[in-house]
Amino acid sequence: MVPLTGYLLVGAFLFSAGLYGALARRNAIAILMSIELMLNAANINLVAFWRYGDAQADLAGQVFAVMIIALAAAEAAVGLALIISVYRKRKTVNVDELDLLAG
């Protein structure tokens, strides 16, 4: 049996990679993909804690993970629609060139 630490470390690595991508990438689509990585990291932790807790009786961890997957789908749909809309108006999806609100 794999110890719980293994799953938590994979989750920590995915979260850190996603954080780096969200902070350092220029392309808005790449930032969205990094956010998906971070959501997956949280999901791994939820499912791992569910499995190593009272798995048979308490399914809250799995329920929470299913809801996060549905939320991620909604977030991706709205985010990608926003990116398409911005691209139509500005002809770019690089977030450092979208400075309409900068004084």
Added chain:
Amino acid sequence: MPLPPLPTIGQLVFTGIALFTCASALGVVLARNLFHGALALVATLFGVAALYAMLEAEFLAVSQVLVYVGAIATLITFDIMLTRSMMYGKTSPMNRQWGKSGLFAVLIFLALYGFVSSIPWPANAAPVTADESMIAALGQQFVTSYVIAFEVLGLLLLVALVGAVMLARDN
């Protein structure tokens, strides 16, 4: 001095999946070509689905493949093609603060690593029944204990998708 115990099959499989998932996650954030990044994202999502399967959450593993690989990855690929943002190579895919961001991400990982490895987590999980009763129980929880959250989630999904259509419409 006694030798450490040999890794079991499960541990070897877990190590393989974990390395595959982490390597493709690095590919997502470091790829110069955005399309390669999207393909690496698909690999990462498959790796996470395999981790769910190893944790005996079969329903989640299938949902992960259906929703993430089937829907979200396709949506991202469409967006990359629609915005023509994959024709790169001349400019860097990173912004000016990539050095600081990398340092910050490494520090966060080290902090999480120290925190996770300093706590004596349980090394073994209690076995669960291997039949479909777990999935049936999960479905039952959705329409009893978590019915309000479930309905609100359905409403949110509807509003988000209608909103996405309105945003992306060409007018």
